[in-house]
Amino acid sequence: MPEGDTVYRLARRLDAALAGSTLTSTRFRVPQLATTDLSGYRVEEVASRGKHLLIHLSINESRLPSRLCLRSHLMMEGRWDLYQPGERWKRPAHLARLVLETQDVSAVAFEVQQLKLVPAEEENELVGHLGPDLLGTDWDADRAARNLLNEPHRPIGTALLDQRLLAGIGNIYRCEILFLTRLHPLTPCGQVPDMDAVVAMSYRLLQANKDRARRVTTGTARTRDPFWVYGRTAKPCLRCATPVKLMALSDEFGAHERDCYYCPACQKLEE
Template identity: 60%
Template structure:
């Protein structure tokens, strides 16, 4: 499941492959951008912003500003880098973007969002995001302020809101609540040490950003997670049956929530 660490690694791999190279061909396989052609322009950099990815392309002749290729992996998306002529490891019909240079192909498969716009459009696309846990602009105090601004909101919902702090997905929100010993439906105003949770969020993503497998337990073997997706195996710490619920701000935003009722008792 792509979260901030996954997107950070994807951006790093794409930057290594594309930065400084001229695009010889671009193929955007979504109707709105099907005729957009950025060939002849060079890639300046690839960066992540929370769970969003931005490929920044230099302006062409006579263009006043550069371009941004904006993608979001959602649940199934991923980017692959291939040598020219190398066989793709995913079916071609799942490709949504193909960027070619003289010796590389970057292919985005099953991208949940794919847009191409002038660089000035980045503010509208990602400007609403809170401080990026893996970004150079990380601001713990601002993240804490945003979380605390709606004191009655449950912690488990506030952590998923990318307007508060950018990069936490469903796995991390469940594991963070467990590590803090907090029931995920506890209102923010009743969380005893919110600053510690913000700090732990940063440390967890930093620890995992270069790993191919996400680990919150310190155990790289069979049990890398404490409660997430463990409703049939029990809490890794105490063995209590893990509760699995669907929780969201609205019916359309329901997400899987896992917690241990023993290690994370509800208030009252």
Template identity: 50%
Template sequence: MPEGDTVWQAARRLHRGLAGRTLVRSDLRVPRLATVDLAGRTVIDVIARGKHLLTRFSGGLTLHSHLQMDGSWKVYAPGQRWSGGPGHQIRAVLATDDTTAVGYRLPVLELLRTADEDHVVGHLGPDLLGPDWDAGEALRRLLADPSRPVGSALLDQRNLAGIGNVYMAELCFLARFTPWTPVGDLPSPERLLGAARRLLEANREWPDRTTTGPAVRSRSTERLYVYGRAGRSCLICGTPIRTASESHGWTGRERPTYWCPRCQRGPGPAGR
């Protein structure tokens, strides 16, 4: 599932390509929106809210989309070949005179009144990349259940919005605690939130995400400390990175979790 910085970049591309322009064509290829025609409406703006995208139109309408695991929005100039996937994977087309935005493999696509956006994003915690980021409120939500493993607490978008599996693993490594450490056992949880904010802000302008510091990058090409590096040497201590398949509280949504058993203190996954 895309991280908050990836969704922020998608919103910026869509905003730059569509905002202030009038649609000359719209094609929403999901059954309940198949008869909707947005042509003639002006795109007001496109914003990211956590991992959600909100495309706002004149007349008080918003197109809500979520990328989940493999969805994407591509923006094309006139005559440019569409390359985001086969035609049957296209779920949305929004075209102006000089830009066409194409949504591929979008598992969530719905049209609602702009005044009702809270119905789809109102449950989210403070947005790490939002203008209204509230570290105090995010900390309050994170600590509401002190016994909850920090990994699942960070992934819960109701606590704070924008962290996915990559940042969860990297933040736990930087904090030197395993993802299964209870939130209440963290000595300085506010520092964890500060690091989360800094990492997403530092990466939102770049397509190649990196969490490793200058000292590591001076001697290695690795961009991440633990994520995706199972069996390879820890960049700090040399111990092989370990991985486990974890649901982090969501049944049926197992995902790989990475950690260094030497650098990170705390419990391991259940049964280990």
């Protein structure tokens, strides 16, 4: 599962390559859009919204929907490559789901999911369910904190991954935010002493990393250990030397059964 900052950087890269250009050919390799042809549309902007990638398109022809929004999601395996015209792809062609070509570049989406094309005015149906976007221009810390507190019995370790509450956190940041705020992953949201601090830490980590090629939560000096706990099972906690533990976390909301790394000494569960 990508983190929000991955999708943010991807949107910037695609925007630099495509925005302002007219599509010369498009190929959709998903059944529901197999016959769609967007050639002639101009790419207005490529943006991220949480972990969703949105490509905004427009055309000056009255017979067509003049403004469209194309949504995709990387999920676990998805990625986009940019190629020069005629350049050989680095990945097998059968994994491609979408090819967008301009005069100068081919953007190829491999194994992306949730491809959907809607009139621009229906964009909200695609991403309206998302909570405040940690990397969005309309970030709202108070609303994010309220959303988390509205689920008082839910473990903070699963709530942070729920994109409806706040958008952009994947497993790496989830683990690191909990460590840095000294919260055991099973702490119910209603018992988190300072939810504003959790939200502020989330914002700080994603903002600090959004333009970095290499993700780091421990500070730029610690290049050997970019993370406090993530991926460090049985290694000594960087703060207290207690071996880092791993737990599978899931709750009745489902779909969040993911490995959560934590330090049992720094992150105690309050009785």
